[in-house]
Amino acid sequence: MTSKLSKVIVIKIGGSTLGSHDTTIEDIVELQRQGKPLVVVHGGGKLITDWLTKQGVSSRFVQGERVTDQPTLEVVIAVLAGLVNKDIVAAINSRGGRAVGISGVDGAMIEGQIGDMDKGYVGAVVKVNTGILESLMAADFVPIVAPVGLNAHGRPAKAPPTLNFNADVVAGEIAAAIGAERLIFLTDVAGILDKSGKLLPHLSPHDAEALMASGVASGGMIPKIKACLRALSSTATTCIIDGRQPHALLRAMGKRSAGTTIKAVLRQPEEIAPMGEAMEAVFAPLTSRETQILNYVASGNTNKQIAAILQVSEQTIKNHIGGILRKLNAKDRAHAVVKGVRFLENPFVRKGKT
Numbered sequence: 471m472t473s474k475l476s477k478v479i480v481i482k483i484g485g486s487t488l489g490s491h492d493t494t495i496e497d498i499v500e501l502q503r504q505g506k507p508l509v510v511v512h513g514g515g516k517l518i519t520d521w522l523t524k525q526g527v528s529s530r531f532v533q534g535e536r537v538t539d540q541p542t543l544e545v546v547i548a549v550l551a552g553l554v555n556k557d558i559v560a561a562i563n564s565r566g567g568r569a570v571g572i573s574g575v576d577g578a579m580i581e582g583q584i585g586d587m588d589k590g591y592v593g594a595v596v597k598v599n600t601g602i603l604e605s606l607m608a609a610d611f612v613p614i615v616a617p618v619g620l621n622a623h624g625r626p627a628k629a630p631p632t633l634n635f636n637a638d639v640v641a642g643e644i645a646a647a648i649g650a651e652r653l654i655f656l657t658d659v660a661g662i663l664d665k666s667g668k669l670l671p672h673l674s675p676h677d678a679e680a681l682m683a684s685g686v687a688s689g690g691m692i693p694k695i696k697a698c699l700r701a702l703s704s705t706a707t708t709c710i711i712d713g714r715q716p717h718a719l720l721r722a723m724g725k726r727s728a729g730t731t732i733k734a735v736l737r738q739p740e741e742i743a744p745m746g747e748a749m750e751a752v753f754a755p756l757t758s759r760e761t762q763i764l765n766y767v768a769s770g771n772t773n774k775q776i777a778a779i780l781q782v783s784e785q786t787i788k789n790h791i792g793g794i795l796r797k798l799n800a801k802d803r804a805h806a807v808v809k810g811v812r813f814l815e816n817p818f819v820r821k822g823k824t
């Protein structure tokens with residue numbers, strides 16, 4: 471990956487925010503004019519529902535995600551990869567931008583599998599092949615991505631070759647795969663709100679997890695927060711902003727973004743609550759270097775950040791983490807999880823809860 475492409479901004483635009491007064495398109499054209507490599511992922515929200523109604527197909531949502539049966543899938547593909555995608559591409563190109571519309575099927579970009587049978591033909595991302603995105607950006611195009619991808623893994627007989635993906639999930643996975651500089655969600659609220667409806671401008675990954683666990687963040691906000699947390703493994707900054715505000719996107723590029731920013735906080739290992747004796751036994755086989763890295767991981771730092779702190783490559787950190795996982799056997803991992811040190815499934819320690 472070239473250094474230019476490591477500065478990629480991944481932008482997810484919500485179906486609901488692309489109204490007639492929206493300045494998002496203008497902002498995309500302006501950012502492109504400034505030479506910023508961008509990837510735009512879009513949803514289809516209202517339009518999909520409208521078209522499903524026109525076709526007499528009813529919609530059902532589970533945890534903010536649409537249940538997709540075969541007739542729904544056909545409408546979803548037609549509307550997302552056709553109508554919505556081409557509207558956005560046409561709007562950008564007619565304002566002097568350089569956009570190319572693709573979906574996750576094109577260039578086999580998104581390889582997925584059926585995630586949860588309850589949600590029907592909704593994909594879980596298995597792999598993102600970033601080649602097509604890199605080629606387009608290298609040629610100064612902004613790829614506009616419709617969240618449709620390949621049913622590429624363990625496809626049951628008669629299941630369709632194409633799956634519907636949640637656009638938020640796709641944006642998060644692309645940001646993670648590309649090592650984007652920033653992931654920005656444009657939506658129809660001010661940002662992430664607390665239980666009294668007040669905007670939360672800054673959240674640590676752990677705070678964001680807690681908002682989901684407590685139910686304060688729900689519905690369509692859940693896949694956005696999860697996508698931010700996923701992207702933070704290799705993306706520095708993620709934010710959720712109000713796409714209804716004029717030039718929200720341009721303003722989000724400044725130092726003081728509106729909305730909510732979720733960022734891995736650089737925490738020192740000493741901040742972690744001391745471990746009990748049982749926990750110490752679990753971690754005894756680790757070298758001091760491994761323990762140090764594990765502490766940084768558990769403090770919510772990304773591999774990239776740890777590599778910067780320790781002045782080694784990201785690959786070295788990944789290798790160390792692989793070694794750590796091999797040393798801690800499955801039983802001990804389960805033990806660690808039960809004790810609340812959830813660094814394996816979730817690398818953020820609840821302070822004082824070990």
Ligand SMILES: Nc1ncnc2c1ncn2[C@@H]1O[C@H](COP(=O)(O)OP(=O)(O)OP(=O)(O)O)[C@@H](O)[C@H]1O
Pocket residue numbers: 483484485486487512513514515516534637656657658659661662663664686687688689690691692
């Ligand atoms: N704590 C929270 N703070 C802010 N919004 C929340 C919270 N919990 C749930 N939500 C809901 O999440 C919604 C945003 O997600 P939604 O899926 O509706 O929009 P989108 O993803 O931008 O658009 P689309 O899904 O149409 O592409 C908000 O309008 C709000 O109703």
Ligand SMILES: [Mg+2]
Pocket residue numbers: 484513638690
């Ligand atoms: Mg949504």
